[in-house]
Amino acid sequence: MRGLGAILMLHHVRPWVERAFAPPQNRLLEVTPECLDQALTLAAQAGYRFVGLDEIPSVLEAGRTEQPVLALTFDDGYRDNLEFALPVLRRHRASATVFITTGFADRSACLWWIDLENAVRNASSIRAQVGAETITAPAATPVEKVAAFELLYWKLRARPEAELRAVIANLRQEHGVDSRGAVERLCLDWDGVRQLAEDPLVTIGAHTLTHPMLRQHDTDFARREMAAARDAIQREIGRPVRHMAYPVGDKPSAGPREFRLARELGFRTAVTTRPGMLFPQHGAHLTALPRVSLNGLFQERAQLEALLSGIPFWLWNRGRLLNVD
Ligand SMILES: [Zn+2]
CATH class of the missing domain: 3.20.20.370 (Glycoside hydrolase/deacetylase)
Known part of the structure; x- marks a missing residue:
């Protein structure tokens, strides 16, 4: 085998x-x-x-x-x-x-999965438009953050990549994520x-x-x-x-x-x-x-x-x- x-x-x-x-x-x-x-x-x-x-x-x-x-x-x-x-x-x-x-x-490129993690880490709640659906999720506690990340991650993975990247770019802005800093650090x-x-x-x-x-x-x-x-x-x-x-x-x-x-x-x-x-x-x-x-x-x-x-x-x-x- x-x-x-x-x-x-x-x-x-x-x-x-x-x-x-x-x-x-x-x-x-x-x-x-x-x-x-x-x-x-x-x-x-x-x-x-x-x-x-x-x-x-x-x-x-x-x-x-x-x-x-x-x-x-x-x-x-x-x-x-x-x-x-x-x-x-x-x-x-x-x-x-x-x-x-x-x-x-x-x-010049971004680690979108890390940006998503950092957005959820910074946020106390998440709101995102994914396709026709408005996704809202509380993200104040670690348990809520894991659930919010999982929800967003799999909803986004089911969408075209351009949309995934656009939604994460919005979340990045909204929640003050340093995308370039993450790439430099990692x-x-x-x-x-x-x-x-x-x-x-x-x-x-x-x-x-x-x-x-x-x-x-x-x-x-x-x-x-x-x-x-x-x-x-x-x-x-x-x-x-x-x-x-x-x-x-x-x-x-x-x-x-x-x-x-x-x-x-x-x-x-x-x-x-x-x-x-x-x-x-x-x-x-x-x-x-x-x-x-x-x-x-x-x-x-x-x-x-x-x-x-x-x-x-x-x-x-x-x-x-x-x-x-
Ligand atoms: Zn890879």
Whole structure:
């Protein structure tokens, strides 16, 4: 059930800081350095071999491997990847790919999910027009804030991305959110990206210019987001960029058109956030690879062991090996 191995997906790696309001949906995007350390120890004990994404195509094309492989990936380009994840990677000699959104590195794009969290944190009540619906929610206490965030988050995710971004821009203004400050505090700038790129364990990949849900936009826009990000990163780090991750990366955000575009643009691999292990069949779908999310929900040893067994994905995918349509 674990097939040839897996590509692990992470975002933030940082010590947990207790806070009154931490929406579960964003909490999913962080693990502690100890959790990453434990996951890599368990993976090695379970027989996994750490590889970079560069090695994945040949493993898939061979269709067999002595030991199952594990490739680590980090999305968005957070400062904590350099500060907290890299020391753990070094301890385990584990390779990783960090996918950079160029707009975060140059401070021109916004982390809308963080802006939404900060708007709800600042607000005592929320009022927003989403489609035909006026959403109002109290947001005075931490419990109310979590409920308000969840309500808004899922209502907005069901709407076109342009609307999601417009509503969050309004909330940002109304509740005094420092969007650029959040990007500066959380994301690597180009110097940081270069520092990361210099480590032989690290490969830098592309994660578009502005972090859009590509499938919702026209083909020219999607192609430009993918190609121009790669070109900009290559210019900044002076190395070829061969891998990309689709922002958000679920089925509504990346589909067959994006998989084809990534192939046409010459990416060796491209990864989704669709859950699953790697099988020989993926050799024909190198730009539609599944990943296994190592997240805030899976910090217990037993859960990590289950994750590495591949069994949860077998169940979720009902025995289907490929999910590429
Ligand atoms: Zn992302």
